[in-house]
Amino acid sequence: MRIAIVFSSATGNTAQVAEAIKEACGGHEIVAYGPPPQNVDKAELVFAGSWTDKGSCTAEMREFLQGLHGKRVALFGTAGFGVSQLYFTALAERFKAEVPQGNQVVSTFFCTGKMPQAVRTRYETQLKADPENGKLKTMLQAFDLALTHPDEADLAQAADFAREAMGV
Ligand SMILES: Cc1cc2nc3c(=O)[nH]c(=O)nc-3n(C[C@H](O)[C@H](O)[C@H](O)COP(=O)(O)O)c2cc1C
Secondary structure, eight states: OEEEEEEEOSSSHHHHHHHHHHHHTTTSEEEEEESSSOOOTTOSEEEEEEEOBTTBOOHHHHHHHHTOOSOEEEEEEEETTOOSHHHHHHHHHHHHTTSOBTBEEEEEEEEEOOOOHHHHHHHHHHHHHSTTOHHHHHHHHHHHHHTTOSOHHHHHHHHHHHHHHHTO
């Protein structure tokens, strides 16, 4: 099978997941691998992944997805606030909404991805000014939970997702 793996990754988390997917695709022809835009004309299956920016995929990934025609598409992503499966399900729906009709989304996979330390510093500063702010406390907890992700288990699940999307 001819496979494209196209991904937006600012700090490396989504790239790590893409790498795990690539490894799981061993034996297949990888016709594109890297950030959008990529020429995926020859691909029979397109893995398209992004970090989560303001609750959805990046603008460059949105543009890439909107240019797809007649493809089997497997969507993946990482998210800093990925503490529940419910959140991942909602994200999958938002990513899916960017794929035009005429393509087929065959599978989705999301996992948690650590955030830059500057994000924690900002929350800490805000919490000092507003010590009872429950939302900020929750966000700090989410930050700390994300620190070790993507981990080995996430990457193993990404490989499972890749095999499932390929139908093996
Ligand atoms: C500017 C900015 C906006 C973000 N917005 C969200 C968001 O809306 N929801 C979320 O779950 N994570 C959000 N995150 C966290 C990233 O999606 C997460 O850390 C991701 O794993 C980064 O992936 P990358 O290393 O491939 O860039 C945001 C991070 C940054 C820097």
